[in-house]
Amino acid sequence: FFSPGFQVAPETKAVMKWLRSIPFVLSASLHGGELVVTYPYDYSRHPMEEKMFSPTPDEKMFKMLAKAYADAHPVISDRSELRCGGNFVQRGGIINGAEWYSFTGGMADFNYLHTNCFEVTVEVGCEKFPLEEELFTIWHENKGALLNYMEMVHRGIKGIVSDKFGNPIKNARISVRGIQHDVTTGN
16 A cells, blocks of 8 residues: 555554544545545556546445535536636546546545545645635635535445344445445444
8 A cells, every 4th residue: 555665654553543443434634735626546556657547446436425525615616717726627626536646645545445434635725835814714615515525424325234133243344246345344
């Protein structure tokens, strides 16, 4: 998952441990510098290729999750608005991460590959480091989109996997025909 010699920061290790200990199903990473929602994979299957579409087996779900955020964001969803450096209007404000630019060691890829958590990355504004007085506007532009995204936790299959006595089964593997990515039950 990480490049040889890659040093994992202590806080990153702590988040990885936390993600493995609690059965999160949905998360978002908030960044600045653009107005777009990206989804895994962020690392191209062909490391020598930049800007190469690299879908997960759950491509349709990730696109739906990314669109849930982008469509509820007043600036990302404004089709007349020019976007920072790149123009994602024609794409509906979303893009596969590796198709935009490929990088190794991202949390969205880690979550998908090593936990049950589906994560998107939200670029919340054109400024990489917004000024303090801009934060209130950025919050209000993203509040509704964040709430809409969080509601997506109710999409998909959910339930309890139990034995014949009704006891929950921990770490049961759940497979969906046609999607080569299993998930496991929590506690």
